[in-house]
Amino acid sequence: MSPRTASPARLATPGGVLALEPLVPDGPTVELLHAWLTHPRSRYWDLLDADPDRVRRTFEAVAAHPRCDAWLVRLDGVPLGVVETYDPGAVLLAGRYAHRDGDVGMHLLLAPARTPVPGTSAAFMAGTMRWLFEQEGVRRVVVEPDARNTAVHRLNARAGFEVHGPLELPGKTALLSTCTREGFEASELGPAAVPVPEPEPGRAGGPAPAAHLGLHPMRVAHRHLCCKALAEFAHERLVHPEAVGDGAFEVGADGGRVRYRFRARRTGLEHWVLDEGSLRRTVDGADAEPDAQALVTELAPQLGIPPHLLATYLEEIASTLASAAYKLVHRTRPSAALARAGFQEVEAAMTEGHPGFVANNGRIGLGVTEHDRFAPEAARPVRLVWLAARRELSRFDAARGLDEDGLYAGELDPEVRERFRARLTALGLDPGEYRFLPVHPHQWEHRVTVSFAPDLARRDLVLLGETGDEHQAQQSIRTFFNTSRPGRHYVKTALAVQNMGFLRGLSPRYMRDTPAVNDWVADVVATDPVLAASGFSVLREVAAVGYTGDAYHRAAAAGRADEGPHTKMLAALWRESPLARTGPGERLATLASLLHVDACGVPLVAEHVRASGLAAEEWVGRLLDAYLAPVARCLLAHDLVFMPHGENVVLVLHEHVPRRVIMKDIGEEVAVVTDRPLPEGLERIRHVVDPATAALSVHTDVFDGVLRHLAGILEAEGLLPSERFWAVAARCLQELVAADPGTGERFPLLAPRFSHSCLNRLQLLNTLQMVDLADQAASLQYAGTLENPVAAPVPVGA
Incomplete structure (x- = not known):
């Protein structure tokens, strides 16, 4: 087989759908490869001390070689590792073994994983071997792993490889092994992979928005969240792990029918650090897959969740799992690259949410397409929707020395302000009777056009459009950083999404005093010599605007309704950007x-x-x-x-x-x-x-x-x-x-x-x-x- 004749493939395995694609050593791929190859678990590749440039040159050399090739492997979209293929009669093993026609050499690199999932390496091997034997002319796969690499020897045995013995190669003593098509078919892994067709494209011709909801990313997400739940619930003394020897602990649930066993260390403040690869769950003595929703349900009596709220909490767990799966597929930048990345690159790369809360990415109310548009981990550019609100039915509050015109002059270009005024004039309205209000696009689509339809019809609210500035959602999801004009303020918007125990609205009444509070706190900090010496400062929230002319505010003012979520649907505030504070x-x-x-x-x-x-x-x-x-x-x-x-x-x-x-x-x-x-x-x-x-x-x-x-x-x-x-x-x-x-x-x-x-x-x-x-x-x-x-x-x- 000439590696150049091989083709990309998708194969269904028990661990998920394995996809192989030609490896192109571009920037993001090199970042990944560098993180994998310099990890201690990849020591047999002899690149532990390599810098990114050396890694890039290594794979550029593979790509340029007529008898070698490299393939990037994903499992349900999660980057999983690398397969190198080569002609063993011409490269590395030439003249060193009994070559046969139809031989193809193979190297596997399984990416190190924070959360190892059982069966992943088997899926990797099974899918790769099936793919190789489907290539024209391939009759036997040849490998030469380091003799000390016992883990890969065990995996090779499961795939049907026959060991031929030690072989001295440059830099290592290898264990030469080969596998025929018949040997693979008869092995434990032989039946474990079958080709599958490409998925249907999304509406824009790309991957479907829910492509991250595959078996493997969800298994990883469940295992990680179960470990976090066990650690944090133990920290809060809701569960009490029992030591069972050798650094292992057990937690019982559901009357003892369910057991969770794991290895862990305890540090200061009763902090639990779990080995995520060690987690095992059994139900009635039989092995069972870790499942975060099942864990919560099994532990519900111990956790004290009111029965009428259990389903809501389980929904937040499901949303947290979905978000984690999305990040596993799409947020792949390694820490080494992030340590040198820019402010907003790092912000988008965060994967954990709050370190203590278990259900930390609830976001109930965002659909899968909206998640892909508005979630911080999506890092999509977002253009806010701007409305005009009648002055007499809204309020504006600003920090000391700032007025409404000054705010808009700094945040909106002159042509944008003129376009907004012209829009009002064209409707026969007096621009002087309105102020401008930025709105989250999701809020406009799902709340303003429905819950405030009468206000729009009365033209107490008027749609103005977008400004052209692009923003990036922060981890708090409803706050935006202006990526087009980074010196401009953050914008915090109301968002009717349930997340971590709150519907994320903004109250115009509450924000009335916000700029004054910020001024006072900033003064306290600035005049304290100890704080000044440390460089400590605050980002002031300098202005707030809110609409109060709706039926919900009127009902609350009349004492006939509570000031609830509906009175917090249309408001925004502006916060200083930190970029001006950097030297x-x-x-x-x-x-x-x-x-x-x-x-x-x-x-x-x-x-x-x-x-x-x-x-x-x-x-x-x-x-x-x-x-x-x-x-x-x-x-x-x-x-x-x-x-x-x-x-x-x-x-x-x-x-x-x-x-x-x-x-x-x-x-x-x-x-x-x-x-x-x-x-x-x-x-x-x-x-x-x-x-x-x-x-x-x-x-x-x-x-x-x-x-x-x-x-x-x-x-x-x-x-x-x-x-x-x-x-x-x-x-x-x-x-x-x-x-x-x-x-x-x-x-x-x-x-x-x-x-x-x-x-x-x-x-x-x-x-x-x-x-x-x-x-x-x-x-x-x-x-x-x-x-x-x-x-x-x-x-x-x-």
Whole structure:
């Protein structure tokens, strides 16, 4: 067989549909190949120290060779590995073995996987062998794996290979083996693959929008989400894994009929790190496939989900699985590439959602086509829809020094503003009686044209069209970054989609004070010398607009209806862009990106640490000085708390090292926790709680919500033991308090224990609305206390 005569193929296997296509060493493919070949599991390919350019040259040489070829392999759309084919009579084995006509040489590279799924390697081998034997003239497959590679020897035996013995080749002692068509057909894997036709194209001629919903990506998604659920439910003491020896644990469910067994390690703050490849589920003693919805149903009595909300939670689990499957197929950039990527490239590449919540990508209300258009992982350009709203039926609020004309002058080109005014004039309307309102395209299609049809007919609302600016959805899904004009503001829109315990609307009434709140917080931060020295700052939400002229607002104003979701359907706000805060050589990434782990199991934070040239402990110290210290300072000195989870914190990195952070989402998330004086009109942010509860803004939101995950990742990667991580955190807080001793006694950040406030318990109790936004502290769910990992004395400078 000449490899050049081979053709692409699709074969159905028990593990999914295997597709082989010619490997073209372009940029994205080289990124993948580099990640695979430099992973420790690929050591037998002898490219562990290769840079991307060497990988590219290696496969360009294969493509140029007349007797060799390379194929990229996918399983249900998920990149799975590489097949190299060659003529063994002319390449590598020429004169070294008893060559026969019809021989074809083969090399297999199975991509390393964060979440290994049983049967994947067998599907890879079965499909590849079936494809080879379908090629004209192929009678025998020849392989020469390294003699030390016992895993591939076992796989070869399952496919019917006959071992001929050791063979000395350049750089290795190989185990020469061959397989005939008859040997393969009679093997365990012989019947396991059959050709299938190409799928029907989508409406635009490309893949169908639901192409990611295949067997393999969903099996990976189920296994990963089951592991996350078991880890987080154990952390919140909803389940209690039993040690069964050799680092393994078991969790029973459904009266003991169902058992989940896995290997795991426990680190600080009762954090569980599961080996995802070790997970096994049995039902009545028989092996069963891990299934996240089944796990939730089996554990429902232990989880405390109200029966009338179980189906809703299961739907959020299903949507989270679908989103994960989409990312496995479409979001394939490895961490090594992301460590050098731009702000919005990194934002689109995130795959996990919230690190603690199990159902973290609910998005109930988005269809599969809309997901492919609007989800952050789709990274599609989005053009917002603009409406005109009558001034007397809407409100506009802006930050100090900004008015409506000033906002529009910065956000809309002159010709766009003129086009909008001309549209109103052409309808016989006075442009001076209207203001402009950006709307999410999904909201326009599904809500405005239906729920606000009378308002459109009365021309209290008027469709203006698009501006031409393209935006990218952020991880919060309803907030957009302007990719056409990156210096322009973020735009946050109302979106009637249920996600992580809330319908994602925006209240015009609530946003009335948002710009003033942002001004005050920005002033507090800017005038604090400790915060100024750290470079800590906030992205102000500078303007808000909302429509209030609908029947829903009128009914609420008359006291005949609650101010519910329908009064939060048409509003938007503008937030400053962080790009103006960066200097030469600085790059942006959200704090959430540090918790990202790619499909190979490589954490993005590990790539930053290694590329920085710093010891991991010093790198973590820089991060905590930039993040933990300012958040704690705001509480200790100003009674001010944020919601400092990963997506609300933007890191400024220089040479892969955190320099400072920028906090965002101020208006909805900030609170003052004492009765300290506040400017008039800002009382809505006051939420007085006792000092221990106030300290949870650090203990829960920073330690438990971010740092325990980061510590677990760094320890699993062999970069920094968990104990040393927390020692660095303790030293950070001790130095902060030592610099201003009077603040350290106000809130018990260094107390021996703190209340274990649990996020999933909140969502499980009421997945439709996790907390009462007017009194969030009263909604908290506790599970005893946790040992404070920073309580032990750590001498400054230790």
